[in-house]
Amino acid sequence: MAEPTSSTSSVVETTTSTFSVERLCSEELKKTDVTGKKKARCCYHRHRCHRRYKASFVIYYHRLLKKIHHELRLSQKMIYILDSFVNDIFKCIASEAGCLAHKTNRSSISSRDIQAAVCLLLPGNLGKLTVIQATKALFRFSQSE
Structure with a gap:
């Protein structure tokens, strides 16, 4: 068998690239509406897209720190680290409680x-000690209501 020459391989590459360009153009046309502007889509699913809620405890860090030390502030990096730590501990406790x-x-x-x-x-x-403190806090909360 004869090996393909450089001219035949370039023809194959050219036809594939044109095919992909045509496919991309047809996909872009599907995304545009009658006025010619692109449709705003958040994702490529057929169902309605909702932003996923990410649990964050950022507001509580400031409140708690203000009660303990009025003059101290937290940096953004520290808030990010603290938030990921709290979320990790929360997930571990929830999964362990689910297993139990x-x-x-x-x-x-x-x-x-x-x-x-x-x-x-x-x-x-x-x-x-954590369980004891949580029980006290829950008792105080139920007494305040």
């Missing part, structure tokens, strides 16, 4: 599962 509920053949997570998950995840005496 699954092991006891229940479909819902109770407060007891969350307390057990906190005690399992946090090292040493820190888990027990």
